[in-house]
Amino acid sequence: MSNVFVAGVGLTPAGEHWERSLRELAFAALEAAARDTERVLGGPAPAEALFAANALAGQLSGQAHLGVLIADFAGLRGIEAVTIEAAGASGGAALRQAYIAIASGQVETALVVGVEKTTDTIGGRVNAALATAGDSDFESVQGATPAALAGLLMQRYMHTHGVPREGFANFAVNAHANGKANPNAMFRNTLTRDAVLRGGALADPISVMDVAPECDGAAAVVLTSRPTAVRVVASAQATDTLALHDRPDLLAFDAARLSAGRAYKMAGLGPDELDLFELFDAYSIFAALSLEAAGFAEPGQGWRLASEEVIGRGGRIPIQTFGGLKARGNPVGATGVYQVAEVALQLRGEAGANQIADARVGMAQCIGGIGANVVTHILRSE
Amino acid sequence: MEISRHWRLRQQRYGLVGEVCPHCDAKIFPPRDVCPSCSGEAKTPYVFSGRGEVYSYTIVHDPPEGFEANAPYAVALVKLDEGPILTSQLTDIEPAEVKIGQRVEMVTRKLREDGDERGMLIYGYKFRPELATAH
Secondary structure, rough: OOOEEEEEEHHHOOOOOOOOOOHHHHHHHHHHHHHHHHHHOOOOOOOEEEEEEEOHHHHHHHOOOOOHHHHHHHHOOEEEEEOOOOOOHHHHHHHHHHHHHHHHHOOEEEEEEEEEEOOOOOHHHHHHHHHHOOOOOOOHOOOOOOOHHHHHHHHHHHHHOOOHHHHHHHHHHHHHHHOOOOOOOOOOOOHHHHHHHOOOOOOEEEEHHOOOOEEEEEEEEEOOOOOEEEEEEEEEEEEEEOOHOOOOOOOOOOHHHHHHHHHHHHHHHHHHOOOOOOOOOOHHHHHHHHHHOOOOOOOOOOOOOOOOHHHHHHHHHOOOOOOOOHHHHHHHHHHHHHHHHHHHHHOOOHHHHOOOOOOOOEEEEEEEEEOEEEEEEEEEEE | HHHHHHHHHHHHHOEEEEEEEOOOEEEEOOOOOEEEOOOOEEOEEEEEOOOOEEEEEOOOOOOOOOHHOOOEEEEEEEEEEOHHHHHHEEEEOHHOOOOOOEEEEEEEEEEEEEEOOOOOEEEEEEEEEEEEEOO
């Protein structure tokens, strides 16, 4: 089995890109990643496969078949190309397919590009599209959006563990503190704890400040079997029931636990050895449950880690180091690619003002649905 | 329009028909043919009583397309007396009065309108506070 390395990364700002289409966004990320790859490897690295990650284009842009759309537009006619969809975990799932292709020896270099465009339409249509990640017949038909399902999860968590509403506020504060210095972040403003607590209700107990904004964006990562300074030491995926209501233990977040556990085993390390953890804070409750599932807190205690001393850039386990989903933005199917690109930048020491000192091992985890599909990657600097 | 799609689910939407596992007697809703408890084949229909309690709830202020007229509305996880949990809107109750543990019962209500004024009306289960007279 070949080892897999990160050759290059390319990011576009997450946000509202009214002036750029799906294909243009994807190409901008690929161009940036190609320049980065050339710098890292000392020359161009022709790729044999392209994996496009996207969750919503079929519904919001009337455009499927993105693998070919992007390969064609990027001048890569003839290349092997396919779209990978796993809702919010699409980016991680596409990276994993590239990882498998390279590890198997079938492919030497692969392009992964995540792209999403949510701002051509607004409000109800975007919510309805996002809701297709759940069980259409038994959840969405009741008007249950992902935010509503996350609200059900958060309400039960607060009830079971006696957690106050304010207990989650610092996840958003931390995200914005880190997003501030990230030129690719959608929100670069400081958010005070008071401002978070004043956020208007969206799906009680979830307020607008508990939710990461869906937005446009594209990110690309080039993986290769040619050695570079950053190796992918683990790639793992796990699933849970599609519908939240079918879980024997609503709060177990089992797919995240399984996915992280498989990644730790593959990398031969544990949570204590991670220097940073890019978790999937689409909702603040996800941040708490992800920290528990990844072994940083006992069940019901993850929210207690939401303080600068623990999750800040100098803390025990820094999270959201470029702003997380909350401040960088959540370009749904592209988000998993952003996360891995951000971990790679940290391990190279190229994170600028967002740099975590002496970062050598970092984990990225993305989540499709309400914890239904979870992909985890661990990267290490060589 | 997806008429056949909603028609296929009529027993679940109007009658709360799930399944009972012939191997371990677990009650299953929504029906899934493989028992989540023992992994045996489970295709025996079972009619639920329609009674249960609120296991968790949320109030939706930002509805998806097709549900705008109802907002804000309460969505709950309802734990049925027979065991399974399902997702359902609550009705006949002020959102602020919903509580975890509250007793509720199934009623049939309009879920949404499919498209314009000529579109299909989709009916199905919602849950309301249990009426004392229903015992």
